[in-house]
Amino acid sequence: MNILAYLIPISLILGGIGLAGFVYTLKSRQYEDPDGDAERILSGRWDNHPKP
Amino acid sequence: MAGQISACPACIAAPSAEDIAARAAQQDHNIALSVPGIHCAACIATVERALERTPGVKSARVNLTLKRATIDAEANVQTDQLIDVLAKTGYEAHELDSSQLAATQTDKAGRDLLMRLAVAGFAMMNVMLLSIAVWSGADGATRDMFHWISAFITLPVIAFSAQPFFRNAFTALRAGRLNMDVPISLAILLAVGTSLYETWASGHHAYFDAAVSLTFFLLAGRYLDYRTRAIARSAAEELAALEVPRAIRLGKDGSEEVVPVAQLAVGDIIRIKPGGRLPIDGQLITGTSELDLSLLTGETLPVPVEPGAQLNAGAVNLTGVLDLRATAVGRDTSLHRLAQLVAVAESGRAQYNSLADQAAALYAPGVHILSALAFAFWWIWSQDLRMAINIAAAVLIITCPCALGLAVPAVTTAASGRLFKKGMLIKNATALERLARVDTVVFDKTGTLTTGQLQLDNKSDFAPEALAIARALANGSAHPLAQAIWRQTQADDLPQVTLVDAREIPGHGIEGQLSNGCRVALGRADWLGGVPQARTATWLKIGGAPAQPFTFIDSPRDGAAAAVAALHAANIQVHLLSGDAEAPVADLAKMLGITQWRAGVLPEEKSAHIQHLRDAGAHVLMVGDGLNDTVALAAADVSISPASALDAARVASDIVLLGADLRPIADAVLLARKATKRIRENFQIATVYNVIAVPIAIVGLATPLMAALAMSASSITVSLNALRLGRVKAGEPQ
Numbered sequence: 186m187n188i189l190a191y192l193i194p195i196s197l198i199l200g201g202i203g204l205a206g207f208v209y210t211l212k213s214r215q216y217e218d219p220d221g222d223a224e225r226i227l228s229g230r231w232d233n234h235p236k237p
Numbered sequence: 238m239a240g241q242i243s244a245c246p247a248c249i250a251a252p253s254a255e256d257i258a259a260r261a262a263q264q265d266h267n268i269a270l271s272v273p274g275i276h277c278a279a280c281i282a283t284v285e286r287a288l289e290r291t292p293g294v295k296s297a298r299v300n301l302t303l304k305r306a307t308i309d310a311e312a313n314v315q316t317d318q319l320i321d322v323l324a325k326t327g328y329e330a331h332e333l334d335s336s337q338l339a340a341t342q343t344d345k346a347g348r349d350l351l352m353r354l355a356v357a358g359f360a361m362m363n364v365m366l367l368s369i370a371v372w373s374g375a376d377g378a379t380r381d382m383f384h385w386i387s388a389f390i391t392l393p394v395i396a397f398s399a400q401p402f403f404r405n406a407f408t409a410l411r412a413g414r415l416n417m418d419v420p421i422s423l424a425i426l427l428a429v430g431t432s433l434y435e436t437w438a439s440g441h442h443a444y445f446d447a448a449v450s451l452t453f454f455l456l457a458g459r460y461l462d463y464r465t466r467a468i469a470r471s472a473a474e475e476l477a478a479l480e481v482p483r484a485i486r487l488g489k490d491g492s493e494e495v496v497p498v499a500q501l502a503v504g505d506i507i508r509i510k511p512g513g514r515l516p517i518d519g520q521l522i523t524g525t526s527e528l529d530l531s532l533l534t535g536e537t538l539p540v541p542v543e544p545g546a547q548l549n550a551g552a553v554n555l556t557g558v559l560d561l562r563a564t565a566v567g568r569d570t571s572l573h574r575l576a577q578l579v580a581v582a583e584s585g586r587a588q589y590n591s592l593a594d595q596a597a598a599l600y601a602p603g604v605h606i607l608s609a610l611a612f613a614f615w616w617i618w619s620q621d622l623r624m625a626i627n628i629a630a631a632v633l634i635i636t637c638p639c640a641l642g643l644a645v646p647a648v649t650t651a652a653s654g655r656l657f658k659k660g661m662l663i664k665n666a667t668a669l670e671r672l673a674r675v676d677t678v679v680f681d682k683t684g685t686l687t688t689g690q691l692q693l694d695n696k697s698d699f700a701p702e703a704l705a706i707a708r709a710l711a712n713g714s715a716h717p718l719a720q721a722i723w724r725q726t727q728a729d730d731l732p733q734v735t736l737v738d739a740r741e742i743p744g745h746g747i748e749g750q751l752s753n754g755c756r757v758a759l760g761r762a763d764w765l766g767g768v769p770q771a772r773t774a775t776w777l778k779i780g781g782a783p784a785q786p787f788t789f790i791d792s793p794r795d796g797a798a799a800a801v802a803a804l805h806a807a808n809i810q811v812h813l814l815s816g817d818a819e820a821p822v823a824d825l826a827k828m829l830g831i832t833q834w835r836a837g838v839l840p841e842e843k844s845a846h847i848q849h850l851r852d853a854g855a856h857v858l859m860v861g862d863g864l865n866d867t868v869a870l871a872a873a874d875v876s877i878s879p880a881s882a883l884d885a886a887r888v889a890s891d892i893v894l895l896g897a898d899l900r901p902i903a904d905a906v907l908l909a910r911k912a913t914k915r916i917r918e919n920f921q922i923a924t925v926y927n928v929i930a931v932p933i934a935i936v937g938l939a940t941p942l943m944a945a946l947a948m949s950a951s952s953i954t955v956s957l958n959a960l961r962l963g964r965v966k967a968g969e970p971q
Contacts, residue, residue: 189379193386197363204359211348211355221301227278 268308268316269333272323273895275304280328287326288319305333347467350460353398357453360394361446365945368446372942384436387445391429399425399452401459417597417642420604424633425451431630434623442627447634447944454639454952462646465653466666484516485509487560501566509559511716514551519561521546525744526557529717531683534816534865538773539717541744541761551864556716557743591667592916593645600641608632611935624937631939635930640923640951645916647959652912655962660896661877661905668891670916671875672909674856678804678902679847679869681861682815682822685879686829686899687791691721691773694788699777705731707777707787710739710747710759718775719747719759721789746775755780762786772820791821793828796900801829803903810855814838814846816865843869860902862886877902908962915962919955926951 210216275284281299284306288297293314299306308319316332323330367383375383402425405418425448432443486494487506498516501507506522509515527539530552539555542548548561612629616622653663663669680686696704708726711719736757739749746760758778762769767776767784773791776784804811813834815822822836838846843861847869850857859866859873862882867889870876876890879897887893894901930947933939 193367196366197390200359200363204355207355208352211351216351218300218302221281221299224278224281224301228282230282 266310266312266314268310268314268319270306270308270316270319270323270330271304271333272299272306272328272330273304274328275299275301283326284323284328287322291319291322294319306330344467347460347463350401350456350463353401354453354456354460356394357398357449357456360390360398361449361453364390364446364449368443368941368945371443372940380441381436381439384432384443384445387443388433388436391432391445391449395425395429395448395452398456402452402455415601415605417601420601420633421451421455421637421642423605424448424630424637427626427630428634431627435627438623442941444630444634444941444944447637447941447948450945450948451634451637451639454948455642458639458642458646461643461650465646465650465663468653468657498566501563503563503566505563505566507561507563509554509561511554511556511558514553515548515561516550517561517563518550518565519548519563521548522560522562524557524559526559527555527716527744529553529555531689531863534863536683536817538818543744556714556741591645592670592913592920596641596644596920604633604636607636607931607935615937628934628937628939631937631944632931632934634944635934635939635947636927637944637948639948640919640926640955643952643955643959644919644923647956648912648915648919648962651959651962652908656892656901656905656908659901659904660894660898661901662893662895663891664893665891668875669909669912671856671891672858672906673913675809675858675875675906675909677810677812677850677855678858678860678906679812679814679843679850679873680831681843681859681863681866681869682813682817682825683791684862684881685860685866686793686797686813686825688794688897689881690792691717691789692792693721693725694772694790695786696725699785699787701729701731702734703777703779703785704729705734706751706757706779707759709734709736710749710757710777714741714747716741718773718787718789722759722775722787772818790824793825794897794899796898798829800899800901800903801831803900804906805830807903807907809906812846812850814843814869816840816863840865840868844872847872858906859890861890877905912962915959919958922954922958923951 215222272284275281281301284299285297288294288306288308291314293311295309295311297306297308306323308314310319320330320332364387367387371380371383399422402418402421405416406422409416409419428444428448428451432445432448435441435443483495484498484501485508486496486501487508488494493508501517507517507519511526521542521544523544525541525543527541528548529539530536542559547564548559550565608629611632612625615628616625619625649663649666649669652669656663683689699707704726707722708729708731711722711726714720714723735752736749737752739747741747742760742764744761745764746758748756748758748760750756757780758765759775761767762774762776762784765776765778765784767774767778767786770786770788773789774786775789776786778784801811810833811831813822813826813829813831815834815836816838817836819836822834826832826834835846843866847857847859851872851874857873857875859870859876860878861867861870861876862879863886866878867886870878870886870889875892877892877894878886878890879894880887882890882893892905926947930939930943933943
């Protein structure tokens with residue numbers, strides 16, 4: 186059962202990374218236009234280089 | 238440039254001040270445009286590309302969710318210019334007052350709720366993992382360790398995520414009331430408290446997972462609820478922002494100055510150009526013109542005005558330039574006084590008791606009594622305080638209002654989302670439920686069932702030469718009748734006519750001379766000696782011949798007939814009440830198949846009519862746009878106004894129709910009925926779960942595993958049931 190000493194912290198850290206990622210997307214306002222983002226992937230406009 | 242033509246050499250020598258001024262003027266500014274027509278990836282690309290290609294535009298970004306374009310541009314870029322650019326690519330755009338939009342751009346409350354939801358979700362997953370280990374047989378020290386780890390995750394998360402519930406419950410208790418948040422907070426606190434004690438005493442059952450998932454599911458319901466209201470609010474703000482309130486004030490020397498309407502004072506001289514709406518009540522000093530009062534009275538016929546006349550805010554100036562002396566501004570205008578009448582009518586509207594309120598009124602005291610009884614029974618029976626508290630907590634947790642908390646928001650979110658796609662905006666939370674009960678619809682005519690745009694009716698009565706003369710006269714006039722003639726003859730193949738010395742005589746019409754010297758005129762009956770008609774008309778006079786009338790009808794909106802037919806099919810009575818004259822109302826009623834109509838109705842009569850219907854037991858939906866409808870809108874059970882309606886009418890109504898098409902009205906009634914059915918079903922599902930689980934909890938057989946299963950299963954069934962509503966069937970237009 187000693188494996189738990191590794192597994193539990195690992196699961197918490199992985200979950201924490203996910204949470205931190207979500208907090209980042211929220212703070213950088215990536216949920217302002219969900220419909221638009223869903224459609225934008227269909228447009229090839231900024232395929233070769235990101236929008237400046 | 239300015240420096241070079243300056244007469245003062247010092248100015249050229251010291252250009253820094255000028256540079257600074259120029260730089261300030263060059264500063265970028267943000268322009269917000271509402272573009273209701275965008276709906277796909279291609280639209281986004283077209284709009285952004287068209288805007289970015291415009292000189293002076295630095296960047297443009299479309300927000301499809303809000304159907305809005307934000308443009309970052311240099312100071313010399315005019316909003317009108319951008320609207321023209323979009324119009325050329327085929328997209329209708331309107332300017333938005335950015336100061337009105339400020340509130341939606343920083344959506345702090347929404348992001349705050351989302352953050353709490355995410356934290357609760359993170360904790361729920363981890364605690365659930367540990368709990369599954371316990372349920373599948375972890376024992377002794379391992380179980381205790383898992384419980385302790387769960388406790389360390391749960392405590393800070395509850396302290397952060399459950400705050401909205403604690404705060405609401407505290408406010409309610411301090412005011413001596415009981416709301417849904419009181420049992421929720423009690424359940425969460427009891428679950429955490431007893432579990433901590435059990436963990437410390439090496440007990441078997443800990444409800445940390447239940448406390449966290451309770452928080453998570455309830456926050457999800459809160460967030461859905463918030464989103465629905467936020468979307469409605471931002472769209473409502475957008476409608477308000479569409480009217481950029483400015484007026485032209487004349488200085489003592491006759492100079493024109495554009496000022497916000499809020500800055501106008503009694504006694505100011507205001508200039509109203511053709512096409513402008515009067516922002517104030519005032520006395521006409523100079524100028525003659527015709528006024529369109531259709532938003533005030535419902536009358537389509539323009540009314541001529543002459544100096545000395547007392548004019549009311551809300552009228553639209555049609556032909557000449559008018560100078561008014563303000564007699565009432567802001568809150569004192571007749572427009573605002575009417576808004577107060579609406580407030581009175583609204584307070585008279587019976588307070589509607591929503592389904593959610595009814596459920597909460599039953600639920601909140603019910604669970605408290607139940608869990609208190611369970612506690613008292615077990616304490617007296619077994620004299621074991623710890624067991625009695627555990628059972629009371631289990632009862633509270635199992636009866637958790639997860640499903641109840643999700644039952645209404647999940648359905649209203651799905652329904653309002655779908656209605657929004659169809660172009661309807663639900664402003665009021667209980668509007669859907671009220672809409673579901675509607676059995677009578679009362680329509681206004683001008684601007685609601687009709688576009689308010691006049692169509693030439695008797696073109697075939699005129700010879701091509703006469704039409705050509707009328708077209709030449711009408712060309713360039715801002716008067717709606719002249720514009721209608723121009724619009725409808727523009728594409729026709731008519732003989733060429735050259736007019737000499739054509740001029741518009743404000744308040745009367747347009748006159749000119751043909752190249753052969755014959756005098757021609759287009760205008761009012763009394764000016765040209767025509768015989769007044771019952772319908773809207775303008776007269777054409779060629780030389781000495783008697784004037785001939787062009788008659789007009791107000792064309793019905795898209796989908797008006799379809800909407801009326803669909804309402805009839807849904808067994809709903811349709812009435813038509815209009816302030817307009819009898820002939821046009823009768824025509825329209827016949828065209829749309831409405832049998833119950835009244836013409837020449839005063840605003841008070843409209844609301845009296847609705848009151849009369851309601852007294853007879855009918856549930857009335859009022860659809861109207863004008864100032865004359867506002868009292869009726871507020872008096873009806875539920876009300877809809879088109880986006881083109883006056884501000885006051887939109888404020889008084891529960892639902893705003895964003896598009897020009899009327900068809901969604903019938904769809905909305907049907908969808909509302911379906912949504913209300915779903916809400917009731919959801920309450921039944923939640924009740925069934927409780928009927929099964931509560932006896933088990935009361936007899937003391939509940940385990941954390943059972944609580945978790947009941948909670949998740951009921952929440953998921955309720956959400957899935959709600960989602961059935963949002964699904965658009967194949968082949969159905971979106």
